[in-house]
Amino acid sequence: MPEQAVNESTLRLPFDTPQHAEIAYRVLSVDQEPRRNFVRKTLSLEENVLVVQFSADQVKNLRTAISSFFECLLLCQDTIRLFGDAGTQPSANSA
Amino acid sequence: MTADIIKQGAEGRLYLGDFKGESCLIKERFVKKYRHPELDTQITRQRMKAEVKASSRCLAAGILAPRILHSDLNTHKLYMEYFGNAQTAKKFIQDTVAAESDEEKVKEKLLELCIRIGAIIGQMHANNIIHGDLTTSNILINPNPAAKNEYDVILIDFGLSHYNQGAEDKGVDLYVLERALLSTHSEQKYIFEYILAEYRRNCGKDEEVVIAKFDEVRARGRKRTMIG
Amino acid sequence: MVCALGIEGSANKIGIGIINDGKVLANVRRTYITPPGEGFLPKETAKHHREAILALVQASLKEAELQPSDLDVICYTKGPGMAPPLLVGAIVARTLSLLWQKPLLGVNHCIGHIEMGRLITGAQNPIVLYVSGGNTQVIAYSNKRYRIFGETIDIAVGNCLDRFARIIKLSNDPSPGYNIEQLAKQGKQYIKLPYVVKGMDVSFSGLLSHIEELAEPNKRRNKRKKPTDEAEKEPEYSKEDLCYSLQETIFAMLVEITERAMAHCESNEVLIVGGVGCNERLQEMMRIMCEERDGKLFATDERYCIDNGLMIAHAGAEMFKAGTKMPFEDAFVTQRYRTDEVLVNWRDD
Numbered sequence: 007m008p009e010q011a012v013n014e015s016t017l018r019l020p021f022d023t024p025q026h027a028e029i030a031y032r033v034l035s036v037d038q039e040p041r042r043n044f045v046r047k048t049l050s051l052e053e054n055v056l057v058v059q060f061s062a063d064q065v066k067n068l069r070t071a072i073s074s075f076f077e078c079l080l081l082c083q084d085t086i087r088l089f090g091d092a093g094t095q096p097s098a099n100s101a
Numbered sequence: 102m103t104a105d106i107i108k109q110g111a112e113g114r115l116y117l118g119d120f121k122g123e124s125c126l127i128k129e130r131f132v133k134k135y136r137h138p139e140l141d142t143q144i145t146r147q148r149m150k151a152e153v154k155a156s157s158r159c160l161a162a163g164i165l166a167p168r169i170l171h172s173d174l175n176t177h178k179l180y181m182e183y184f185g186n187a188q189t190a191k192k193f194i195q196d197t198v199a200a201e202s203d204e205e206k207v208k209e210k211l212l213e214l215c216i217r218i219g220a221i222i223g224q225m226h227a228n229n230i231i232h233g234d235l236t237t238s239n240i241l242i243n244p245n246p247a248a249k250n251e252y253d254v255i256l257i258d259f260g261l262s263h264y265n266q267g268a269e270d271k272g273v274d275l276y277v278l279e280r281a282l283l284s285t286h287s288e289q290k291y292i293f294e295y296i297l298a299e300y301r302r303n304c305g306k307d308e309e310v311v312i313a314k315f316d317e318v319r320a321r322g323r324k325r326t327m328i329g
Numbered sequence: 330m331v332c333a334l335g336i337e338g339s340a341n342k343i344g345i346g347i348i349n350d351g352k353v354l355a356n357v358r359r360t361y362i363t364p365p366g367e368g369f370l371p372k373e374t375a376k377h378h379r380e381a382i383l384a385l386v387q388a389s390l391k392e393a394e395l396q397p398s399d400l401d402v403i404c405y406t407k408g409p410g411m412a413p414p415l416l417v418g419a420i421v422a423r424t425l426s427l428l429w430q431k432p433l434l435g436v437n438h439c440i441g442h443i444e445m446g447r448l449i450t451g452a453q454n455p456i457v458l459y460v461s462g463g464n465t466q467v468i469a470y471s472n473k474r475y476r477i478f479g480e481t482i483d484i485a486v487g488n489c490l491d492r493f494a495r496i497i498k499l500s501n502d503p504s505p506g507y508n509i510e511q512l513a514k515q516g517k518q519y520i521k522l523p524y525v526v527k528g529m530d531v532s533f534s535g536l537l538s539h540i541e542e543l544a545e546p547n548k549r550r551n552k553r554k555k556p557t558d559e560a561e562k563e564p565e566y567s568k569e570d571l572c573y574s575l576q577e578t579i580f581a582m583l584v585e586i587t588e589r590a591m592a593h594c595e596s597n598e599v600l601i602v603g604g605v606g607c608n609e610r611l612q613e614m615m616r617i618m619c620e621e622r623d624g625k626l627f628a629t630d631e632r633y634c635i636d637n638g639l640m641i642a643h644a645g646a647e648m649f650k651a652g653t654k655m656p657f658e659d660a661f662v663t664q665r666y667r668t669d670e671v672l673v674n675w676r677d678d
Contacts, residue, residue: 033423036660037416078420081379085424088383089397111585111592135617136581137519144524234528238593261526273482277528284469284476285593318482 012061013068019056019079026086027054033082034058034075045071112148112260117183120170126183129176145177148260152179155230155259162228164221165255184243184255190218191237194286208291214242215295217254222278222296223303225256226311231270233261235278237285268307272314275300276322331650333402334389334425335642336382338418339410339438340462341369343378345389346639347400348646351448354393356632356639357385365498368491375413382421389638397429404645407435408666409463415662423660434645434655438636439464439668442602443475444647445640450627452600454678456590458583458615459668461603461636462487465583466668467529467590473673478593479529479586486579487605489533493575496544497568504635509572510608516573520566524578529589531582536575544571580611584618597624607634651675 021027031051039045045062058075062068108115113130130145149172159166171180194211201207218240225232232239241255263270275297282293301308332349344358361377363369390397405422406415419435426433443457457468457475465486467479484492487506494505499512523539525532541548543566587599599619601612612628619626633640651674 029424029427032427032657033420036419036423036658038661077375077379078416081382081417081420082424084383085421086428089386089425089428111588131621133581133585133618134621135584135614137577139519139521140524140577140581143521236528236593261528273527276482277530280477280480280530281528284478287472287474287476322480322482 012063013065014059014061015068015072016060017056017058017072017075019058021054021056021083021086024051024054026090027051027056029086030056030079030082034078037078039071043067043071047071047075113177118180120180123170124183125170125180126167128179128181130178132177146174149174149177149179151233151262152259154264155232155262156181158228158230158264159225159256159259162224162230164224164228164230165253166259167255167257184241187241187243187255189238190214190240190242190254191285193242194237194289194292198289207289211289211292212295213250214254215292216299217250217252219296219299219301220303221254221256222274223300223305226271226274226300227303227305229264229266231263231265231274232256232259233263233274233277234258235274236281268310268314269318271304271307271311272316272318275311275315276318279319331401331646332395332399333404333642333646333649334386334400335404335436335441335638335640335645336386336418336422337406337438337441337636337638337641338378338382338414339406339408340414340636341374341377342636343381343385343414343417344636344638345382345385346637346642347389347393347395348639348642349393351643353639354395355389356637357388357392358635358637359385360503362502365500366495367501368495371411371413374411375417378414378417382417385638386421386425397425397431400429400431402432402434402645402649403429404434404436404641404649405660406438406441406641407661408663409438410662410664412662412664415664419660419662423657426657426660432649432654433657433660434648434653435660435662436641436645436648437666437668437671438641439466439468440475440671440673441640441644443468443600443668444644445633445637446600446602446627446629448643449629449633450600452598452627454596455598455600455627456587456594456596458587458599458601458606459603460486460583460601460605460611462491462605464603465531465533467586468668469590469594469596470673470676470678471594473676475668475671475673477667477669478590479531482527482530482532483534484537486531486533486583487603489537489579490575490605492537493540493544493571496541497571504604506605506608509576510610512569513572513576513610516567516569516571518566518570518574519577520570520574522574522578524582526582526585529586529593531586533579536578540571540575544568576608576610580608580614583611584614587615588618588622591622591624597622598627599624600627602629602634604635607631647675 035049048059050057106116118127153169156166156169167182169181239258243253245253279293330350335346337344341361347355359381403426405418459466463485465481468475491505499508523536616626
């Protein structure tokens with residue numbers, strides 16, 4: 007049976023600092039959901055927490071959207087973790 | 102070879118000569134060393150034959166094209182009618198654009214030309230002749246005081262042509278023309294539109310099907326994702 | 330002086346390059362290789378790229394002996410290509426741009442190939458033959474655009490080669506095209522195949538179905554066709570001869586349309602770029618054509634021909650120098666992005 011009710015999901019994702027949360031917010035806000043998915047995605051910031059709300063007509067589409075979002079989120083987080091302290095401030099062991 | 106070389110193209114050279122006393126244009130195709138000899142022979146023969154066939158088909162249907170006087174498959178030479186005073190449509194368009202600063206007047210003059218070009222291509226397709234290489238370099242403007250606009254429009258270079266009744270090949274022929282116009286006359290984007298409008302009045306009963314095919318071929322080009 | 334880092338991931342290669350004022354500082358790359366008979370799919374390719382990209386960024390900085398603060402701009406491939414792998418490059422590029430506070434530029438993949446080829450070979454204003462898994466284009470520069478004079482009207486040349494390699498179960502390591510090239514060297518018999526040139530355009534799909542039929546005469550392609558009781562037919566031709574004839578035919582088509590474009594644009598230079606461009610037989614045929622008309626061929630080897638991050642860094646650096654800016658919200662990716670959409674504001678000729 008096709009679901010008529012709106013399916014919703016909200017993710018609250020804490021970061022080490024509000025700066026990192028803001029970076030993730032800006033990086034992940036760029037991409038629009040594919041039109042055919044009929045999924046709405048809204049990002050917002052609460053201090054060091056990135057809040058993402060999803061809503062969709064079909065659970066299946068909701069799951070797909072969340073799982074793709076996580077792939078991007080994890081990649082962004084890993085990038086921050088690995089390169090976050092280089093460049094912006096001089097690292098101790100660089101000559 | 103003492104004859105004057107008129108043009109050295111990608112596939113061969115053109116020069117003046119005579120055949121049984123009649124002065125004519127000689128089109129000699131080169132052997133291409135880069136390709137396999139068997140393939141080269143096959144391509145050269147196929148294109149010379151295509152040129153001869155299409156020319157006679159066009160003339161029989163009242164479409165202006167050079168008469169082929171003689172073809173020599175062994176020396177790769179075609180002897181054909183020469184239009185000494187003609188210029189290519191490419192040059193005609195470029196000269197018109199360069200000579201006139203008022204864009205409306207340019208459009209007006211080019212519209213006349215496009216109507217003639219659209220009509221002749223339409224007639225060609227109505228007779229199921231596919232040109233295979235429609236560009237403004239392969240359309241001649243030949244002065245003729247007795248003709249409409251005082252010039253004739255002549256199709257040349259039928260080496261890639263073939264006979265086909267299907268709409269797909271006609272659609273591809275139009276697509277090749279549109280792309281050639283976009284790259285050669287990129288500032289006069291209206292040219293193709295003008296040509297197509299008149300083409301539709303002349304291309305025969307399959308007009309709708311051919312245009313649908315043309316749109317399909319065009320869409321294929323746009324939709325191609327081009328990965329890698 | 331512009332120092333740029335470029336990220337490329339539009340197909341099955343993920344690469345990072347760093348260039349400083351035209352000087353190559355780093356060019357690292359990994360390729361997602363699938364088993365014989367299988368092509369690469371978007372999801373799996375993206376996964377491969379996600380697992381490789383950060384180590385590659387680190388390796389490139391190490392190879393270039395640079396700190397992130399030495400960079401002026403971060404560049405990534407905006408398209409064309411497969412969306413999921415493209416997105417991997419874009420996400421990392423956006424994150425680095427914000428972390429390191431460097432401007433971000435999205436680069437057209439095809440433009441990257443062209444500019445890289447021009448830089449490495451020194452070709453000034455060549456006719457460009459761009460041949461890869463997804464592209465077959467004959468390009469000439471005019472009035473601030475790279476204009477497409479000829480292209481395939483159906484499948485790309487690399488796609489045709491890859492699909493044939495899959496049919497005869499060739500290895501994808503290092504690439505299907507490379508393995509076809511090696512087999513072709515042992516081919517002797519020329520088999521006639523459909524040769525389709527329309528104006529400056531080419532078509533390969535009819536040729537591919539024809540050669541498929543020759544390679545696998547027993548495979549039922551039409552499901553409605555009933556299996557016959559006849560004994561299995563042996564394929565008439567060897568793989569070597571098929572590869573040889575395939576290359577001879579499709580490369581002749583490519584050389585022919587390139588020569589037409591040269592005559593049309595009155596140009597004497599040819600530059601070959603893209604993954605298929607490192608095929609030595611294609612280069613040889615093109616060189617013979619060029620010599621016959623007193624022209625000159627420019628080509629590069631696999632380091633620069635095959636998709637790489639350096640070409641994105643270089644094209645991005647050219648855009649950056651010319652003053653191109655991109656708002657952060659526009660740092661998305663797009664599967665379709667035509668070569669002639671880009672305004673070439675870094676060339677003055």
